[in-house]
Amino acid sequence: MSEKRLLLIDGNSITYKAFFALINQVNSFVNNEGIHTNAVFGFNNMLNIMLDKFKPTNVLVAFDAGKTTFRTEMYSDYKAGRDKTPDELREQFDYVKKLLKNRGIKYYQLNNYEADDIIGTLSKEADQLGFETTIVTGDNDLTQLCSDKTTVSISNRGVSGVVRYDTDYVKETMGITPAQIIDWKALKGDSSDNYSGVTGVGDKTALKLVTQFGSVENLYEHLDEVSGKKLLEHLTEDKENAFLAKKLATINRDAPIEITVDDTVYDGDHIEDLINFYREMNFRKFLSEMSADQVETMDKVEFVELNSDNAKEIDVKDGSNVSFYLGIDGDNYHTADYIGFAMKVDEINYISRDIELLMDDNLKALLESDKISKNVFDGKRTYVGLNRLGIKLNNVDFDLLLASYLLDTNDNSYDLGKVANRHDYFDVQSDEDVYGKGAKRAIPDDDILFDHFARKVNAINSLKDKLFDELKSNDQLDLYRDVELPLSFVLARMEIAGVVINKDILISMKSKISEKLLEIKQSIYNDAGEEFNIASPKQLGEILFDKMQLPVVKKTKTGYSTAVGVLEQLAPDYPIVEKVLEYRKYSKILSTYVEGLLSDIHVDNKVHTRYLQTLTQTGRLSSVDPNLQNIPVRTEEGRKIRQAFIPSESNWQIFSSDYSQIELRVLASISGDKNMQDEFIHNDDIHASTARRIFGLSDNSEVTPEYRRQAKAVNFGIVYGISDFGLAKNTGISRNDAKEFIEKYFDEYPGVKKYMEDSVNSAREKGYVETILHRRRYLPDINAKNFNLRSFAERTAMNSPIQGSAADIIKIAMIKMEQELEKRNLKAKMLLQVHDELIFEAPSEEIEILEELVPKVMDSAVKLNVPLNVKSHYGNSWYSLK
C-alpha cells in the first residue's frame, strides 16, 4: 500500500444515498431536538467502512455549492425537474458537516462548481503527486476519473455495499476506457441530469459507437462509416446536442479551487467533540463502538477491592437494596470460569476477582437474604453462577436485561454495556471494547477490570428507576414482576436440573448410522460415476444438474437449489436423488443429534440447556447448547433420538403435557370471532369444522382427509398472517384457489378478518403490537414504502400477538406448576419447555397425580373466552410417551 492515500467523497451524493437507504427508519432516527438523523447516521457508517478499509492519510468531502453552476450557464435545464429535496433530508446537511468536523475530516465547496469538479481537480493533483486515491460516490459519472492510481467506489446496496471501479474494471465491463465514458454519455444523454444526447441512441448503441470510433469528435469526422440510415439521420440532426452533452458530462479537472491535497491531511477523530456530537444525535451505536479512548472522557469511578477481612465488615441493613454483578468468562454459565464480582452497597462499589469471598458467611447471607433486595443484569445467569458456589440467590428486584427486553425486544444484547448504551447511559463500555474480541480477547489487568466492573454495577443501579418508570408507563410492570422475573428463576432451576442422556444408546446409534451412511454414500458415488461431497449443495448441484442432466426445478441466488422439496419432485424418476435424500436425513441425525448431543453431555451424564429468555421477537423462549426444542419427532428414524432422554432415577418416568391448538384458541379468544369460539367451546374438530365452512359442506357431514388437510393448512396460514401466494406455495394449490379459500374463510369467520385488519391498523398508529399480557413488539417497517418490508411487518402484526400470547400463557403455567410441585412436596421435576409442551420427570407413583395436576394448572393459567385443551403422556423415555 502506498504511503500517501487520499479518500475523496462526494458529500451530496452519499448523503442522499444514506437518506434513502434508511428512509424506512426516517421517523425512528430523530434526536431530542426533533432533527432527523438517518442520513447522518448512514453517512457515518459509510465513513467508518471506508476509513477502516482504505486507511487514508488524506480525506476530503466535496459538496455542491448551490443550484447554479457553470453547467447551468451553458444549459439552463441542467438537472432541472429533479424531485425537491425532502425537508427531513435538507436539515441534515449541516449536521453531516458537523460530523465531519468532529471526525477531523476537511470538507469543501466552491461556488459555480459541483462536487464532481472539486474531486476531479484534486484527484488530478493527487495523481501527479503519486497518491493512491479512492473516490466514493453514489453515481456513475465519476468513473471517468479512474486511472492507474485512482479507483472509484460506487455505493449500491444502501451505503455500505460498494462496487469498486478501476481502469481495468471499466474496460472489462464496458469495453471502453474511463475517459471514453464522457463520449458514451454525450451520445446517450443523462435523464437524471436532464440532458439528452442523440435521439434514438441508448446505452447499447452509444457503447457500440464509442468502441468503433473512440470519441465523439472522431465519430463526427467519419459519419460516412456509420451503418444504419435512421441512426445517421439522428446523429446529424443532434450533432449540437451531442457536443453540448459532452461538455456537460465532462468533469472539470482544473476548477479554481483554493485548496490543495496538502490541505486535506486527515488527523483523526476529535474524541471529546465527537462524543458530544454522537450524544446530541442519539447515536448509541457509534458511542458504544468508540474505542477505549472513551474511558478518559468518562468520570472516574471509585471502588474498594475486597479481601477476606473487609468482606466480613460489609454491613447491609434489612430492607435495603444492593446492585450485584457476577463476572463469568463466556456464554455458557453452567461451566465457564468466573472472572470476579462487583457489589454496590450504600454508594460504595466493592470489587474482587476472588469468587470464594462470596462463599464467606457475610456475603453469602446477603445474597441469600429475602430482606435485602438485589439489582442484577441477567438474573438467570447470576442465579446459575451462584448456585455452582452453593449460594441460593434470593430476592431479585431489578433485572436490567429482562426489563430492557420487555421495553423493546431489540434491546436484548447479553452485553451489559451495549444494553446500558441503548438506554442513553454511556458511563460503561461493552465487554468487547474492554476485553477485545476473537483471538485477541483477554481479561485485562486488575485496574482496568475493576474499573469496568464498578461501572457495570453503577449502570445497573442508575438505570433501575428509569426502566421501572418506562415499564409502568407501558403497562408492563405486571408482565415483568409476575411473569418474566419469576420465570427466569424457574428456568434457572430447570437448566440446573438438566436431563439425563443415555450415552450408550447414542453411541450404538452412531455406529449403526455411520455404517448406513457409508453404504448410501458408495451407492451414490456409483450412480454418479465419481466421488464428491454430498453435503455440499454446490457439488451436488453440479453432479445432478450438469453432469447427469436432471431437470432443474428451482435455483437459488448461488446456483441450483437442492432443497428437500426439489429433490422430492425428482426422486420418483431418479434413484440417485432418493439416495441423496436418505443420506441427508441420516447425516443430519448423526451430526446434529447423535454427535451433537454426545458432545454436550456434562460430567453428570446430563445435558444442561440454556433457555434464552430475552431473544425472540415474540416472547417465546429459545434453547441452546444443546437446543432441546428441536429434537426430532416427525420421522421414526429421527424420533429414536428420544430414546436417549431418560429419567434421572430408576423407577422414574418421563411425563409430558401439551396444549392442543393453543394458537388457534388464542386467535378465537382475542379476535372475538363467535363462530370459531363456538367450535372450541363445543370441542369440535377445528380443522374439520373449518373444512366444512370453506368447502361449503353441511353441518356434521363427513370430512374427507384431503379436505381436512387443506383446511388445516388454511388455519396455519391464518395464524402466520396469510397471503394467497404463501398459502398456494405451501399447499400446492393454485393461487386463485388459495385466494378463494381465504375469502371464504373470512366470510365464515368475520371476527378473524376484523382482528387481522385491526392489528395492522393499530400497528400503523402505535408502531407496535402487543399480547394479552402487554408484551410489545415494535414494527418500524409497518409504514415502509418497500412492499416486501411492509408486507412482512403486516404479517408480523397479525402473527406476533397470537404466538406471543401463547408464549405468555405457558410461561404463567410454568411458574404455577413449579409452585404446585413444591406445595405438594412432589419429587417430580419440570425439565423442559417446547413452546406448547412441558416435560417432567417423576417417580412412577406420582404419575397419577401429575395426570390430573398438570393439565389443571396449564388450562387454567390464563382465562380465555374459549377453553384450553391439554393432553398428557408418559413413559420410560422421551421416546415412549403413551
Add this chain to the structure above:
DNA sequence: CGGTTCACG
C-alpha cells in the same frame, strides 16, 4: 461469516 439446509413449535 453469509448462505443453505433441516430439525422443532
Add this chain to the structure above:
DNA sequence: ACGTACGTGAACCGT
C-alpha cells in the same frame, strides 16, 4: 408490478 407464509438453532460449505 412488486414477491411472502410465523418463530427458532446447529451443522456445514465456501469465500
